[in-house]
Amino acid sequence: MITSMISLSYVYGAELMLILWFVCALVYVIGCLMIKANRNHIKSILLGLFCAEILIDITWAILYYDHGSYVNHGIGAAYGLLLWPCLMIMTALAITLKNQTKKEIPQ
Numbered sequence: 007m008i009t010s011m012i013s014l015s016y017v018y019g020a021e022l023m024l025i026l027w028f029v030c031a032l033v034y035v036i037g038c039l040m041i042k043a044n045r046n047h048i049k050s051i052l053l054g055l056f057c058a059e060i061l062i063d064i065t066w067a068i069l070y071y072d073h074g075s076y077v078n079h080g081i082g083a084a085y086g087l088l089l090w091p092c093l094m095i096m097t098a099l100a101i102t103l104k105n106q107t108k109k110e111i112p113q
Contacts, residue, residue, distance in 0.1 A: 009066040016076040026087065031055060034094045043105040050105060054097040062090050 010027055013020040038044045038051045069086045070076060 008063050009070065013070070013076070017078075023087065026090065030091050030094050034058075034098055038098050038101060041102050044102055047101075047105045050101050054101040055094075058093045058097040062093055065089055 010020060010023040013023060017023075034055060035051060038054075039048075044051060066086060066089075069083065070079075
């Protein structure tokens with residue numbers, strides 16, 4: 007999201023990146039909450055979102071801001087935007103697997 011906000015002044019249509027970020031984050035949280043194993047682990051869900059955000063920001067910074075300034079790679083660089091939903095799916099799967107295998111401590 008940080009790279010998306012920086013891109014607002016450099017890239018035409020960067021607002022779409024922010025909308026994509028918001029929609030993916032919303033779908034991620036709602037999707038994780040729909041799974042019974044995740045409902046009591048909202049901190050894990052938000053931590054997964056935060057980790058995925060850091061990884062995608064680093065990736066986008068490397069892809070789009072080579073040597074500190076924006077580099078226009080043209081339409082061929084659109085594949086970098088698809089990394090965000092893929093990373094969100096992988097994070098959701100990892101969080102769900104972790105929560106399903108977590109043993110509940112009896113009271």
